[in-house]
Amino acid sequence: MRIAKAVWRLAAHRGLEAVSLRQVADEAEVSMRLVQYYFHTKQRLLQESLGYLDAWISERARLRHSGTGEATGRALLRLVLAEFLPVDEDRRLNLLVRLAYFTRALSDPEVAEVFLGNPPELQDYFVDQLRALQERGDLDAGLDPEMEMETLFSVATALGIDMLLDLRDEAATMAILDYNLDRLFGPR
Known part of the structure; x- marks a missing residue:
């Protein structure tokens, strides 16, 4: 994980073009031989670092939810979506790294395959939660969980970019997320 985090820091601040095995070793304070x-x-370093990022974000979302004591599906989904918003340094780093991978994926088919391939663990988790809510009767059974996930993740990602550009503050962003969650669950 230490090496992956070094890749993320380099990618976030200088883009994936600046990432080399040597620079990653220096940033992680490990030997070049270990990275190799x-x-x-x-x-392979770029591909695996993206996979680690997805797993790290998923774990953070689960930990945030378990730490709140909130049992509602709506609260969980709100926490998951907030992982895409740059409201602290970790989430800012996450978004910047994802944007760096997005940029690289436009010209690198191998990175694009990983970046656009299987849905990240967090998206699968989100869809599973929507399905569980449908089974409990807390969410309209006629909704398509995968389409709802795609819609909400797209909204959250775009809002995160707006926050990076200082076009929206956290309160305005969360109001938009809540509006979209109200669409699924009804008003709070």
Whole structure:
């Protein structure tokens, strides 16, 4: 994870073009040999670091939810969506790294395959939660959980970019997320 976090910091601040095995080793304060041993190539390093990012974000969302004591599905989904908003340094880093991967995916088919491939763990988790809410009767059974996930994740990602650009503050952003959650669950 230490090496992946070094990739994320470099990508967030200088873009993926600036990432090299040597720079990652320096940033992680480990030997170049260690980076080469685990990742072999820059391409593999980039691909695996993205997978680690998805898993890290998913775990953070789950921990945030378990720490709140809130049992409602709406509260959980709100916490998951807030992971895409740059409201603290970790989430800011996450969004900047995702934007760096997005930019690289436009010209690099191998990165695009990983970036656009299987839905990240967090998206799968979100869809599973929507399905569970439908089964409990807390969410309209006629909704398509995958389409709702795609819609809400797209909204959250766009809002996160707006926040990076100082076009919206956190309160305005959360009001928009709440509006979209109200659409699914009804007003609070």
